[in-house]
Amino acid sequence: xxxxxxxxxxxxxxxxxxxxxxxxxxxxxxxxxxxxxxxxxxxxxxxxxxxxxxxxxxxxxxxxxxxxxxxxxxxxxxxxxxxxxxxxxxxxxxxxxxxxxxxxxxxxxxxxxxxxxxxxxxxxxxxxxxxxxxxxxxxxxxxxxxxxxxxxxxxxxxxxxxxxxxxxxxxxxxxxxxxxxxxxxxxxxxxxxxxxxxxxxxxxxxxxxxxxxxxxxxxxxxxxxxxxxxxxxxxxxxxxxxxxxxxxxxxxxxxxxxxxxxxxxxxxxxxxxxxxxxxxxxxxxxxxxxxxxxxxxxxxxxxxxxxxxxxxxxxxxxxxxxxxxxxxxxxxxxxxxxxxxxxxxxxxxxxxxxxxxxxxxxxxxxxxxxxxxxxxxxxxxxxxxxxxxxxxxxxxxxxxxxxxxxxxxxxxxxxxxxxxxxxxxxxxxx
Numbered sequence: 423x424x425x426x427x428x429x430x431x432x433x434x435x436x437x438x439x440x441x442x443x444x445x446x447x448x449x450x451x452x453x454x455x456x457x458x459x460x461x462x463x464x465x466x467x468x469x470x471x472x473x474x475x476x477x478x479x480x481x482x483x484x485x486x487x488x489x490x491x492x493x494x495x496x497x498x499x500x501x502x503x504x505x506x507x508x509x510x511x512x513x514x515x516x517x518x519x520x521x522x523x524x525x526x527x528x529x530x531x532x533x534x535x536x537x538x539x540x541x542x543x544x545x546x547x548x549x550x551x552x553x554x555x556x557x558x559x560x561x562x563x564x565x566x567x568x569x570x571x572x573x574x575x576x577x578x579x580x581x582x583x584x585x586x587x588x589x590x591x592x593x594x595x596x597x598x599x600x601x602x603x604x605x606x607x608x609x610x611x612x613x614x615x616x617x618x619x620x621x622x623x624x625x626x627x628x629x630x631x632x633x634x635x636x637x638x639x640x641x642x643x644x645x646x647x648x649x650x651x652x653x654x655x656x657x658x659x660x661x662x663x664x665x666x667x668x669x670x671x672x673x674x675x676x677x678x679x680x681x682x683x684x685x686x687x688x689x690x691x692x693x694x695x696x697x698x699x700x701x702x703x704x705x706x707x708x709x710x711x712x713x714x715x716x717x718x719x720x721x722x723x724x725x726x727x728x729x730x731x732x733x734x735x736x737x738x739x740x741x742x743x744x745x746x747x748x749x750x751x752x753x754x755x756x757x758x759x760x761x762x763x764x765x766x767x768x769x770x771x772x773x774x775x776x777x778x779x780x781x782x783x784x785x786x787x788x789x790x791x792x793x794x795x796x797x798x799x800x801x802x803x804x805x806x807x808x809x810x811x812x813x814x815x816x817x818x819x820x821x822x823x824x825x826x827x828x829x830x831x832x833x834x835x836x837x838x839x840x841x842x843x844x845x846x847x848x849x850x851x852x
Contacts, residue, residue: 427451431497431585431639438485438496445485445496445540449478452498452542456583462564464557465578467503468511469543474498477540484538492538493646499539500578500587502571503547505630506619507531514621515547515556515571518733528619530588530630530647537646542584545574548796550623551590552722554738555796561603562824566789569599570796575633576603586643587633591806592624592718594785594799596631597814601784601827602797604816608632608640608841611834612809614648624721626760627714627806637813637845644837653838655845662695663778663843668702670782671711672800677787679820684783687817687828687851691781694850698781703804704773710766710807711800716759717807719748763807770808771833779843780805784827788820801829811837813844817851 426434426448437443453471460466481496506512506524508531513519526532531541546556548571558573560566561581568577572589576599579587589596591609600607608631615630622628632640641652667688669676676684688698702708723730723745729737730745737745748756774780783801790797805812811834814827830847832840 425451427455427582429585430635432636432642434585435493435495435497435642439491441485445478445481446475448496449474449498449540449542452583455581459581459583463559463561463577463581465500465545465574465581465583466543467513467546467556467574474540474542481538481540492536493642494534495538497539497586498542498584499534500543500545500575500584501531501541502551502575502588502590503544504551504590504621505530505588507541507544510541510544512544515549515551515554516729516736518729518736524619526619529616531619533647534643539586545572545578545587547571548573549738549741550621550722550726551592551595552623553740553744555793557793559793560789560824563822566791566824567602567793567796569602569785569789571595572599572633573796576600576605576607579603579633579635580605585634586639589631589633590620591629591631591802592627593714593806594802596633597802597812597829598785598797598799600633601814601829602789602825604825604827606634606637606640606816607814608637608644609806609812610644610837611811614644614837623725624718626717626721626763629806637815637841637848640813641841650837652841655841659842659846662697663846664697664776665691665699665779665781665843666774666777667698667700667781670703670801670804671708675786675798675800676783677820679826680783680785680787683817683826683828687781687847690851691847696850699777704769706769707766707773707808708804710763711804713759713762714803714807716751716755717763719744720751720756720759723748767808767834770810774833778832778839780831781847782829782831784814784829788822788824788826805831809834811840813840815844815848817848
């Protein structure tokens with residue numbers, strides 16, 4: 423029998439529903455893999471094997487009873503530690519919150535459980551999902567970062583510790599680590615998944631999304647939580663796409679391997695019949711990239727008002743630097759930056775009306791060496807600011823043998839198209 427730990431979520435879900443796999447057997451295989459990988463990988467901040475197995479056995483009991491099964495029945499799920507899960511520690515990547523155990527699930531976790539998922543454990547996040555890294559290492563080379571802030575979720579999926587995981591994105595925290603680790607990542611349209619029970623940092627930007635092995639797996643998780651029909655991303659469409667190849671306002675960050683990657687993506691897409699046009703965002707939209715950090719840091723400074731007042735000495739220097747600078751700005755600076763984002767969001771759908779999706783890099787290049795920095799979000803923050811759905815897919819490796827990814831972005835609300843064309847490009851690139 424195939425090792426259950428290597429199954430995609432969609433394949434595991436099919437076998438679980440057909441009775442060809444039990445949730446207990448799947449969980450046992452994943453726990454075996456976690457025992458082998460965790461001493462170096464360090465994807466989990468909390469893992470209770472007995473509780474995970476108990477959840478899997480409860481899923482099997484439900485199946486045996488003949489009760490209706492949800493779309494995520496029996497699937498183990500990694501939960502980023504900025505999302506509360508009842509009875510599990512939630513430190514949000516900060517020593518300030520050590521020992522905190524919520525009594526209730528966040529909305530995202532509650533919805534996942536209602537759909538049949540089994541929460542396996544909490545995954546490492548950077549400090550408050552911002553900048554200070556956690557201990558997680560890259561699954562292919564532990565000398566490199568896995569990216570952040572959804573570090574444990576991305577590394578854990580890539581290492582086969584769980585088939586599905588929650589991530590969150592304020593700048594590039596889903597797409598970038600997914601690309602670094604060679605998996606799929608999906609940031610849905612902003613607000614698709616409710617943020618109740620999340621340690622929110624930026625109310626204008628924070629978005630809950632999915633990390634998984636395939637685009638179809640990401641669609642499975644988000645579709646189950648939102649009730650939206652996201653389709654089968656793997657189904658070959660009746661026509662090829664019209665794509666806008668856009669490096670964006672931070673094009674200068676692109677490493678040589680990323681520039682070569684985008685040329686390869688363009689050739690492959692054209693070879694499969696796509697119409698590919700090169701271009702950049704109009705100034706009114708590109709301006710959102712400059713406004714993004716003003717909004718992000720300003721809202722983080724507000725969100726952490728209690729921590730800054732009562733536990734300043736336990737916040738990292740890099741976080742203090744950003745929040746102190748944000749607090750020093752006049753209030754109108756944040757208001758004006760929000761207005762820039764609103765104008766850009768209003769203009770974005772019209773600017774890309776002639777194409778199905780934007781084709782753009784997922785990250786500047788391979789995962790950086792060292793664990794002190796999770797990488798630059800320059801190729802992500804504009805799309806996050808625009809509230810657009812974005813999907814990254816694996817696209818080969820760079821000069822050090824580490825994964826690269828390409829990103830597809832669609833207009834807000836057009837998540838189905840973002841997923842479909844991301845998978846189309848992945849297949850076209852072989």
